[in-house]
Amino acid sequence: MVTLSEENYLKAIYHLGKQGTLSVSTNAIAEKVSSKASSVTDMIKKLADKNLANYTRYQGVSLTNEGRLAAALVIRKHRLWEVFLVNKLNFSWDEVHEVAEQLEHVKSLKLVNELDAFLEFPTHDPHGDPIPDKNGNHSPIKSISIFDIDAGNQGILSFVKDSTDVFLKYLNKNKLALGDTIKVLDFEPFDNSLTIETKSQKMIISKEVAQNLYLSI
Amino acid sequence: MVTLSEENYLKAIYHLGKQGTLSVSTNAIAEKVSSKASSVTDMIKKLADKNLANYTRYQGVSLTNEGRLAAALVIRKHRLWEVFLVNKLNFSWDEVHEVAEQLEHVKSLKLVNELDAFLEFPTHDPHGDPIPDKNGNHSPIKSISIFDIDAGNQGILSFVKDSTDVFLKYLNKNKLALGDTIKVLDFEPFDNSLTIETKSQKMIISKEVAQNLYLSI
DNA sequence: TTAAATTTTTAGTCTTACCTAAAAATATTT
DNA sequence: AAATATTTTTAGGTAAGACTAAAAATTTAA
Numbered sequence: 001m002v003t004l005s006e007e008n009y010l011k012a013i014y015h016l017g018k019q020g021t022l023s024v025s026t027n028a029i030a031e032k033v034s035s036k037a038s039s040v041t042d043m044i045k046k047l048a049d050k051n052l053a054n055y056t057r058y059q060g061v062s063l064t065n066e067g068r069l070a071a072a073l074v075i076r077k078h079r080l081w082e083v084f085l086v087n088k089l090n091f092s093w094d095e096v097h098e099v100a101e102q103l104e105h106v107k108s109l110k111l112v113n114e115l116d117a118f119l120e121f122p123t124h125d126p127h128g129d130p131i132p133d134k135n136g137n138h139s140p141i142k143s144i145s146i147f148d149i150d151a152g153n154q155g156i157l158s159f160v161k162d163s164t165d166v167f168l169k170y171l172n173k174n175k176l177a178l179g180d181t182i183k184v185l186d187f188e189p190f191d192n193s194l195t196i197e198t199k200s201q202k203m204i205i206s207k208e209v210a211q212n213l214y215l216s217i
Numbered sequence: 218m219v220t221l222s223e224e225n226y227l228k229a230i231y232h233l234g235k236q237g238t239l240s241v242s243t244n245a246i247a248e249k250v251s252s253k254a255s256s257v258t259d260m261i262k263k264l265a266d267k268n269l270a271n272y273t274r275y276q277g278v279s280l281t282n283e284g285r286l287a288a289a290l291v292i293r294k295h296r297l298w299e300v301f302l303v304n305k306l307n308f309s310w311d312e313v314h315e316v317a318e319q320l321e322h323v324k325s326l327k328l329v330n331e332l333d334a335f336l337e338f339p340t341h342d343p344h345g346d347p348i349p350d351k352n353g354n355h356s357p358i359k360s361i362s363i364f365d366i367d368a369g370n371q372g373i374l375s376f377v378k379d380s381t382d383v384f385l386k387y388l389n390k391n392k393l394a395l396g397d398t399i400k401v402l403d404f405e406p407f408d409n410s411l412t413i414e415t416k417s418q419k420m421i422i423s424k425e426v427a428q429n430l431y432l433s434i
Numbered sequence: 435t436t437a438a439a440t441t442t443t444t445a446g447t448c449t450t451a452c453c454t455a456a457a458a459a460t461a462t463t464t
Numbered sequence: 465a466a467a468t469a470t471t472t473t474t475a476g477g478t479a480a481g482a483c484t485a486a487a488a489a490t491t492t493a494a
Contacts, residue, residue: 005451026472039452041473046450058459058472089331102323108316114306222481243442256482258443263480275442275489 002052004105007074008033009043010052013063014071021068023060072136073112078104079125079132080115086126087119093126094168127168128159128178128214144217146184146194147210154183155215162212170209175200182215219269221322224291225250226260227269230280231288238285240277289353290329295321296342296349297332303343304336310343310395311385344385345376345395345431361434363401363411364427371400372432379429387426392417399432 002010012032017024030040044061047053052067063071081103085091091099113134116122123139124130130138143158157180160171171177176198185202186195192207205213219227229249234241247257261278264270269284280288298320302308308316330351333339340356341347347355360375374397377388388394393415402419403412409424422430 003450027470035451036453037472038454038474042451085328088335089328091327091331095327099323099325099328102325103320106316106319106323108319110308110312111302111306111316114308118305220480244440252481253483254442255444255484259481 002050002070006043006047006050006052007070007105009040009047010063010067010071011074013053013061014068014075017062019063019068019072021062023062025060029061069136072132072138074104076132076134076136077106077112079129080112080119080122082125082127083119083122083131084115092168092172093163094165094172096126097163097165124158126178127163128157129163142216143214145211146182146196146205146213146215147192147207149184149215149217151184151186153217154181155217156180157182157213158216159214160212161214167212174203176213182213219267219287222260223264223267223269224287224322226257226264227280227284227288228291230270230278231285231292234279236280236285236289238279240279242277246278286353289349289355291321293349293351293353294323294329296346297329297336297339299342299344300336300339300348301332309385309389310380311382311389313343314380314382341375343395344380345374346380359433360431362428363399363413363422363430363432364409364424366401366432366434368401368403370434371398372434373397374399374430375433376431377429378431384426384429391420393430399430 009029012029013024016022016028016032026037026040026044029044030037033040044053044055047061047067048055051064052070053061053063055061078100081100082093082096085096085099086093122131128143130140132138144155145161149155157176157178160167160178176182180198183197184194185197188194188204192210193204194207194210195202195204197203226246229246230241233239233245233249243254243257243261246261247254250257261270261272264278264284265272268281269287270278270280272278295317298317299310299313302313302316303310339348345360347357349355361372362378366372374393374395377384377395393399397415400414401411402414405411405421409427410421411424411427412419412421414420
């Protein structure tokens, strides 16, 4: 049995190192799960004992196939619940994270798969993140940061990298949502800001914002 | 903050003693939550410290108003989730308990209330148990055990007292479901069995079964 | 109304998941 | 390549929530 806490560590390792394939550092994990390096070392040993992680002292951790699948299933649940909250229960995309963090730990294969069917097999969550399938696979994101797009080109906003509520609220305030068509009009070298245009408006966004908006083109 | 474990004890006390108003014994609680009496004593002290329970050594426990409300809210969540699982996710009534036991601990007022609305404010769960409202109140059950109904009378099956999966599977096998109209045809004093009739069949049920079936008349 | 049985509490342990502080290993500078 | 800085691990400790075994209180029976 994988405990709640173990699931959170698996998720962290998965996210930090390209689906857990890369070796990630103890400190990075500690930061991600808001704990201390020493606690991480303890937990990593436990994961390695359970054959969920590959670990050699001082060399960082990666996930085993088993660990990667376990992590992907937690992420699958998290994202499916987010879709449920937004599509069925009137949550907005900046309110779902905390609740999904709890729901993702509920254990029942039937629950996940019925939920998936009930939501009509969504492929992406409300922030544009792909939803892993039963086998832990997801369609790779084929999108590119607005910051890397040349002036004159456009695309559809399909993913936001930062999904903290501060950023999502900024987007709400500025009427930017997934699915919007966005055109890059101009790049300002002085402060790296960009002028963009949507169906309803023309606006200037900072480099920080641009780097978190991804378009599919 | 009320922990998961505390919530389970609150539920147990609530269920054992008429919504927690009656004083219940340490042993009874231990039995209900599958732990030992000594563990119960520890937890009861914690609940009393948090002003959720009334406790004097050797005299049993009851719930304070605050404790009763907290318990009712957990039960509200449990039953709403059961409705969700059965009505939306194709679970049958004998499969929902275990999953609802996990879902009931998810913390988010918005979640409960939106779920309630999404399900169109159900008043009873799939076993006929009443769903407490936001303030912890529920409509009293106005139903009577089949065992206490005189031959010749009938009613609608609206509540099953025992909701273990063994009993629910027995009902499934014998095509008895909530909402069915059931008429009591005969009572057999030798073994206390009853002959009942539904729209589709005539059958004999034991005293044990009869005492767990409640009709509204 | 004592004696016996039962229930409840206390005392002392264990495990999980965290922590701090110090030691060990690895990385980075000079 | 030594010295210094950083990262990681180890050692030892804490709180929550469980446990066993023994002591205390209450209840039941003789």
